[in-house]
Amino acid sequence: MRRNMRWNISFILIVSGLSIYYLLPTFQWCNMAQSERDMVSAWNTLSTSAKDRLSELCVLSKEKKKKMLVLSQFTDEARKTSSLWLSMPKAEQKDIEPWCKLPIEDRDVLKKWSTVSTEEREKLTKKAKIANKVIKLGLDLRGGMHLVLEVEMPKLTEKDKEDQGKESKKNVVDQALEIIRNRVDKFGVSEPVIQRQGENRIVVQLPGLKDPQRAFELIGKTALLEFRLVDDARLEAAKDGDVPDGYEILYDNENNQFLVKKEPEVTGEYLTNAYVDSNQNSGGMSRRMVVALQFNKTGARKFARATGGHVGEKLAIVLDGKVRSAPVIRTKIDGGNAIVEGNFSLQEAKDLAIVLRAGALPAPIKIIENRMVGPSLGRDSINKGVVASIMGLILVVLFMAVYYKLSGIIADIGLLGNILMMMGAMIAVSGTLTIPGIAGIILTIGMSVDSNVLIFERIREELRGGKTIKAAIDAGYKKAFWTVVDSHVTTLITAWILFVFGTGPIKGFAVTLSIGIIISLFTAMVITKVIFDLRKEYTTLSI
Amino acid sequence: MMELIKNSKIDFVGKRYIAFVVSGILSLLGIIAIIQIGLGNANLGVDFAGGTLVEIRFDKPVELSEIRGILAAKDMHDVELQEIGEDKRILIRTRRLDIGNLTTKIGDIFKESFGTKNPFKIERTEEVGPKIGAELKGKALWAVFWAIIALMLYITVRFKQPRFGVGAAVATAHDVLAATGIYWVCNREVNLLLITALLTLAGYSLTDTVVVFDRIRENLRLRRKEAYDVIINSSINEVLSRTFVTSLTVLIVLAALLIKGSQVTFDFCWILMLGVVIGTYSSIFVASPILIEWDKLMAKKVIKVLSKK
Numbered sequence: 020m021r022r023n024m025r026w027n028i029s030f031i032l033i034v035s036g037l038s039i040y041y042l043l044p045t046f047q048w049c050n051m052a053q054s055e056r057d058m059v060s061a062w063n064t065l066s067t068s069a070k071d072r073l074s075e076l077c078v079l080s081k082e083k084k085k086k087m088l089v090l091s092q093f094t095d096e097a098r099k100t101s102s103l104w105l106s107m108p109k110a111e112q113k114d115i116e117p118w119c120k121l122p123i124e125d126r127d128v129l130k131k132w133s134t135v136s137t138e139e140r141e142k143l144t145k146k147a148k149i150a151n152k153v154i155k156l157g158l159d160l161r162g163g164m165h166l167v168l169e170v171e172m173p174k175l176t177e178k179d180k181e182d183q184g185k186e187s188k189k190n191v192v193d194q195a196l197e198i199i200r201n202r203v204d205k206f207g208v209s210e211p212v213i214q215r216q217g218e219n220r221i222v223v224q225l226p227g228l229k230d231p232q233r234a235f236e237l238i239g240k241t242a243l244l245e246f247r248l249v250d251d252a253r254l255e256a257a258k259d260g261d262v263p264d265g266y267e268i269l270y271d272n273e274n275n276q277f278l279v280k281k282e283p284e285v286t287g288e289y290l291t292n293a294y295v296d297s298n299q300n301s302g303g304m305s306r307r308m309v310v311a312l313q314f315n316k317t318g319a320r321k322f323a324r325a326t327g328g329h330v331g332e333k334l335a336i337v338l339d340g341k342v343r344s345a346p347v348i349r350t351k352i353d354g355g356n357a358i359v360e361g362n363f364s365l366q367e368a369k370d371l372a373i374v375l376r377a378g379a380l381p382a383p384i385k386i387i388e389n390r391m392v393g394p395s396l397g398r399d400s401i402n403k404g405v406v407a408s409i410m411g412l413i414l415v416v417l418f419m420a421v422y423y424k425l426s427g428i429i430a431d432i433g434l435l436g437n438i439l440m441m442m443g444a445m446i447a448v449s450g451t452l453t454i455p456g457i458a459g460i461i462l463t464i465g466m467s468v469d470s471n472v473l474i475f476e477r478i479r480e481e482l483r484g485g486k487t488i489k490a491a492i493d494a495g496y497k498k499a500f501w502t503v504v505d506s507h508v509t510t511l512i513t514a515w516i517l518f519v520f521g522t523g524p525i526k527g528f529a530v531t532l533s534i535g536i537i538i539s540l541f542t543a544m545v546i547t548k549v550i551f552d553l554r555k556e557y558t559t560l561s562i
Numbered sequence: 563m564m565e566l567i568k569n570s571k572i573d574f575v576g577k578r579y580i581a582f583v584v585s586g587i588l589s590l591l592g593i594i595a596i597i598q599i600g601l602g603n604a605n606l607g608v609d610f611a612g613g614t615l616v617e618i619r620f621d622k623p624v625e626l627s628e629i630r631g632i633l634a635a636k637d638m639h640d641v642e643l644q645e646i647g648e649d650k651r652i653l654i655r656t657r658r659l660d661i662g663n664l665t666t667k668i669g670d671i672f673k674e675s676f677g678t679k680n681p682f683k684i685e686r687t688e689e690v691g692p693k694i695g696a697e698l699k700g701k702a703l704w705a706v707f708w709a710i711i712a713l714m715l716y717i718t719v720r721f722k723q724p725r726f727g728v729g730a731a732v733a734t735a736h737d738v739l740a741a742t743g744i745y746w747v748c749n750r751e752v753n754l755l756l757i758t759a760l761l762t763l764a765g766y767s768l769t770d771t772v773v774v775f776d777r778i779r780e781n782l783r784l785r786r787k788e789a790y791d792v793i794i795n796s797s798i799n800e801v802l803s804r805t806f807v808t809s810l811t812v813l814i815v816l817a818a819l820l821i822k823g824s825q826v827t828f829d830f831c832w833i834l835m836l837g838v839v840i841g842t843y844s845s846i847f848v849a850s851p852i853l854i855e856w857d858k859l860m861a862k863k864v865i866k867v868l869s870k871k
Binding site: 159167231232235239386387388389390391392393395396399400403404406407408410411412414415418419421422423424454455457458461462464465466468469472473476479480501502505506508509510511512513514516517519520521522524525528532562 | 563564617619661662665666683684686687688689690691693694701702705709712713716720755757758761762765766768772773776800801803804807808810811812814815816817819821822823824826827830831834
């Protein structure tokens with residue numbers, strides 16, 4: 020008996036210790052200032068290669084940093100021909116080069132980090148590690164966007180369907196998923212989730228997203244880029260319905276009509292790179308944003324052939340069936356470089372470059388579900404959840420103490436242990452906390468003392484039956500055991516069904532409730548029993 | 563010793579026919595509610611019906627009528643408006659769906675009318691395609707169905723007699739139906755959280771039933787000479803205080819969540835509270851009496867078989 024108890028006590032201590040270990044980072048995180056949290060969160064969106072740049076950046080002299088910032092505004096081509104670049108020694112060029120290749124968002128984060136003192140930076144780096152161990156919040160609490168996309172299978176061409184059986188239908192979705200993943204990765208949100216769901220659906224979750232419109236643009240676009248020859252001569256006739264074979268009429272954003280060849284000269288599949296550039300040639304002070312394209316060898320050859328053979332004609336740049344621009348071909352273009360013009364803002368140009376780099380989707384997609392929650396609403400929900408939990412906890416603790424006196428207080432200790440271990444377990448299994456999940460925690464507070472109610476009522480009964488106190492306690496625990504287990508299992512069964520059936524927030528509820536229920540079995544049956552057993556002899560029992 | 567109920571000797575079993583009538587009506591209401599929800603004659607949320615929901619927080623209080631007028635002027639008549647909590651937050655719901663664009667449009671309309679006078683923020687959007695909603699409806703129904711079947715199997719296995727399993731399943735189905743029926747009559751929004759509440763209820767309402775059944779099983783072993791319905795009635799009385807106290811602790815925390823918690827879980831809380839009360843009632847008046855009716859039915863069969871011989 021004694022040995023058994025010692026074992027129980029050490030087990031309880033180990034589990035409590037583990038829970039505290041897992042909970043500690045979350046506590047530290049809650050105590051950090053908002054500005055620090057922002058810094059750290061931004062840092063965690065960086066790739067490791069980008070993070071490595073920081074130490075280099077910090078040792079650079081101010082003058083060098085300034086040069087670097089200037090150079091990083093240029094595109095690769097422009098940089099290498101700039102006078103500033105050419106005036107620098109080779110070693111310096113080598114220092115700066117990797118920096119220029121980083122995405123703009125990453126550069127901004129690094130720039131911010133390089134301005135803080137070394138000491139401060141070390142502290143922040145430590146804190147960045149904490150951030151990964153903090154309890155995970157669902158989109159409804161931290162804010163963000165949840166999208167369900169459907170890959171539109173019927174729009175595949177007939178030929179595709181013949182070539183490919185069901186197996187490749189899966190392939191199309193997988194390809195689309197991969198491309199969307201590439202686009203989202205460049206988007207600058209931390210921990211995006213991109214998952215397949217069912218046969219032809221893709222779930223995209225973007226935590227902390229601030230600009231939903233941009234997400235639609237980035238994700239929903241098919242991004243099929245084509246270069247097609249324009250036939251101006253026959254346009255008028257075509258407008259009247261006489262469209263020549265192999266041609267079709269397309270529109271641009273201002274609803275101008277273009278008669279273009281159906282067969283594209285070059286498509287986006289030959290792209291090796293796409294990046295933002297600013298076009299100064301177009302005159303005067305205003306720099307227009309353009310997206311510069313670079314083709315691979317095959318693409319360059321095709322491009323050279325198309326431009327070489329049609330000097331003086333127009334070549335339309337068509338994106339997703341809409342004409343972006345239709346410049347006149349002045350000379351044969353050999354290098355495999357092209358430019359997409361349009362009235363872009365910097366952000367739009369950047370995003371277009373991202374989707375072009377990631378490639379076109381193999382089939383159009385449709386967004387069939389969108390749930391977006393702003394960050395302030397989430398913070399509000401957390402605060403309310405904490406208040407409600409504390410209030411519920413105090414009420415239950417008081418109730419048990421009043422109704423069962425000292426025994427009730429023992430049950431309350433078990434309850435507190437339950438909450439501690441439950442939160443620890445949530446972090447340990449990296450469960451996600453959601454608004455319904457908070458409801459699950461609160462519900463657990465009410466349910467976990469149920470076990471003690473059943474046990475205590477049984478003890479009272481045994482006492483009335485004339486048993487000694489010690490015997491009554493033992494009998495109470497023993498006889499109530501299976502009732503307690505059965506009543507918990509029924510709740511677990513439905514929680515499990517909820518987990519299978521539910522989506523994000525509901526799953527969060529199922530997880531917290533299940534964890535809470537399982538742990539309450541341990542806290543109510545073992546922890547409280549150990550406390551009762553601490554006393555060897557009982558003359559009275561406060562129950 | 564503090565006790566809510568002391569040595570009660572209430573004749574629950576004798577009142578079972580009144581209870582059957584009450585429960586029958588509640589269950590019928592539930593069935594009607596489910597059919598009506600299936601047909602769309604209910605306050606269906608965007609989860610199930612598809613459509614758009616936008617939550618907007620203004621800096622200063624706004625009148626719903628004003629919002630309605632502004633939207634109607636822009637050809638948006640088919641919207642439902644609701645204030646939540648304070649009068650600075652409004653919910654806009656519509657069956658319309660144009661993912662990504664409709665929310666922007668609503669935002670633009672308000673920007674035009676309120677501008678800097680009363681800045682606002684779009685706090686939440688839910689846009690669900692009709693296909694998803696329809697799928698979800700079917701899935702929800704099956705989830706509840708399988709939950710009840712699974713619970714019935716578990717109780718049957720644990721109590722080694724099908725009568726306990728059937729009693730538990732009927733009581734659970736009754737609780738879910740009654741809660742659904744009342745929710746529908748109150749015309750509250752039918753959404754995923756309602757389904758969550760119903761499934762949670764299905765699992766939790768069995769706590770009381772298990773407690774009563776356990777005692778019945780124990781007494782059946784100990785008091786073999788007494789009549790079946792007497793044993794059942796005294797079993798219910800013996801565990802009465804604990805079924806009440808266990809329900810009470812859950813009601814306490816749910817009340818805290820109802821009052822202080824997020825707006826999102828408000829309906830979840832009260833339907834679950836109601837369900838817990840119904841669950842306690844049904845463990846006494848539905849689950850246990852079914853055991854008696856089952857016993858009578860079996861006795862008749864035995865007599866029939868015997869008389870044939």
